[in-house]
Amino acid sequence: MPVDPQASVRISAFKWVPPFAQGHVRDLRARWALEEAGVPYAVRKLDAAAERPADYFEEQPFGQVPSYRDDTVSLFESGAIVLHVGRNREALVPANPAAQARATAWLIAALNSVEPYVMQLATIDIFCAGEEWAKQRRPAVVEMIGKRLSRLSDALGDKPYLDGDAFTAGDLMMTSVLRSLDGKNLLERHPNLVAYKARCQARPAFAAALAAQLADFEQREAVSA
DSSP, X not given: OOBOTTOSOEEEEESOOOGGGTTTXXXXXXXXXXXXXXXXXXXXXXXXXXXXXXXXXXXXXXXXXXXXXXXXXXXESHHHHHXXXXXXXXXXXXXXXXHHHHHHHHHHHIIIXXXXXXXXXXXXXXXXXXXXXXXHHHHHHHHHHHHHHHXXXXXXXXXXXXXXXXXXXHHHHHHHHHGGXXXXXXXXXXXXXXXXXXXXXXXXXXXXXXXXXXXXXXXXXXXXX
């Protein structure tokens, strides 16, 4: 669904971020869920380098993106937003209670069991490259990511998605996390994970969400040129 300034659903996003972060800011997760659910949405754009407006902390207590609101709720944290969108629109979260629980578990696993180590590596490589402590810490972080990917590869096996044939919120979140390993030559050690990530990213909803996020950045760059 296209971004619609008049939509009753609204998320927040940044007007611009440096090139290395474009396509990876976490409002992409909310956009992807909304695209999967076929829900139009508006965007509140924030300046990433500026102090947040005072009222924004009522939406997101930590000043991050995304925040989310619709006619009934105001939310923050990408995982909570994805689950809310999936449950309320019968997309991404199965109706079957057992399958619903597994989808929720995989979403939390992406955020708690995989992403912390992936983000440690991103911090080392992007913000602390060349620092002595980072050089010493990096091998241990890479080793831990490797172990987590091995476990994830075993759990996925030859299934198309983490819980079988159906794409769920867990797959959306896991793919979002795995994308941060692009160019690290870590995921490539597990062909089934490479194929899994490609399969998830081939979904039209992902392409639409990514294009919408990048379009916001392109407008900022055009103004600045």
